[in-house]
Amino acid sequence: MKATAALAGIYSMTGFAQGRVERDGAAVRINLRSVNHRFLDLHLRMPDGFEVFESRIRQGIRNRLKRGHVDVNIYYEAVGSGAVEVNHELVQSYMRAVERLRQEFGVKTEPDLVALLRLPGVVSAPGVADELQSEEKQEKLGGQVEACLEQALNKLETMRRSEGQSLTEEMQRLLSQIAVRTAEIETFAERVRPAIARRLEERLAELLKGVQIEPLRLAQEAAILAERGDVSEELARLRSHVEQFHKVLAGAGEAGKKLDFLLQEMQREANTLLSKTPGVESEGLAITERALEVKSDIEKLREQAQNVE
DSSP states (O other), X not given: OOOOOOOSSOOBSOEEEEEEEEETTEEEEEEEEEEOOSXXXXXXXXXXXXXXXXXHHHHXXXXXXXXXXXXXXXXXXXXXXXGOEEOHHHHHHHHHHHHHHHHHHTOOOOOOHHHHHTSTTTEEOOOHHHHTSSHHHHHHHHHHHHHHHHHHHHHHHHHHHHHHHHHHHHHHHHHHHHHHHHHHHHHHHHTHHHHHHHHHHHHHHHHHTTOOOOHHHHHHHXXXXXXXXXXXXXXXXXXXXXXXXXXXXXXXXXXXXHHHHHHHHHHHHHHHHHXXXXXXXXXXXXXXXXXXXXXXXXXXXXXXHTTBO
């Protein structure tokens, strides 16, 4: 089974799909159910005899899926007019036994045909063993299994892509909020330096009680304090991570691990923002408030990204 080229956009790891292919009086049905997982984790349940196809099934799924816990349930059933076989020899044995009992106990009631068909071994359906009696039959059934798996994977891919589009829209909304709050923090940060100088002058005037303060010295001390609380680098890196996040969402292929890394970096910048936020009047409080909102948005992004393949 060949891998198909991934379309642009991200894929969710959550989805369900079913494939069914009927050939030569028998049907193969495959159910696929996937949820998020750090790696590709396959769990197969299939009829006895299908073990000969297991490696092909696993490889076919690996060609299409990169991450996720995937439950694979495979069913085989006979269909059509040749689906049921009657064991005539066994029926004859049952009928002879019934006739002996009728004569022995004087029972005149005719045997119930429906009840007879319910007896063990009377009616049977062709199983997998019948289809694997020769290499030719095994190859035909193997082709049927592959066709069914391809059908189920196509449907699963469609659903995972649709779920991925919903995830993308929500994450883009959160990224827009982070961008807005980052710009607001930058605005408030520009007002911090004069606020620091004003607060420092007021504090020193209170401590020195009327002693004249040298303006140059005051400006130097204010500059030192402002530099310690400078968040321009953190804001620049945060903006860069947001741009990279957008690019990953618009790209193709496996995106989940890239988003995980970017989220770790964004969280680090948000934490640094909070640690460097100066407690200066309303500006410092405003920066703290916005930084906490950014942290909250990053956590929401992380929740969504956990479902990205």
